[in-house]
Amino acid sequence: MPDGSLYAAFDGDGKVIVSSPTAGIADLALQRDGKIVTAGGSNDFGIARFNVDGSVDRTFGGDGSASAPFPPFKVRGPPRLLSSATAKSSRPA
Numbered sequence: 001m002p003d004g005s006l007y008a009a010f011d012g013d014g015k016v017i018v019s020s021p022t023a024g025i026a027d028l029a030l031q032r033d034g035k036i037v038t039a040g041g042s043n044d045f046g047i048a049r050f051n052v053d054g055s056v057d058r059t060f061g062g063d064g065s066a067s068a069p070f071p072p073f074k075v076r077g078p079p080r081l082l083s084s085a086t087a088k089s090s091r092p093a
Contacts, residue, residue: 011054018048018056044069 006014
């Protein structure tokens with residue numbers, strides 16, 4: 001809400017708590033249709049999508065989520081510097 005209060009129509013109390021095998025949301029996006037997509041993980045990478053009212057969007061992956069294991073990897077050869085970057089946009093998703 002503009003004043004920072006919770007939107008009570010969202011899952012009945014303004015918040016949603018879910019149990020996830022890929023615990024640890026690292027990012028989220030608001031789709032143009034108002035649905036919320038979350039992404040993150042620890043041992044696995046997971047994505048979940050929620051409807052505008054806070055309910056799980058069961059049209060996404062059958063149960064509202066999808067996940068994939070992070071593949072194990074080994075660094076071979078001399079040590080290398082590894083880096084990553086994230087691009088941000090001011091345009092809506």
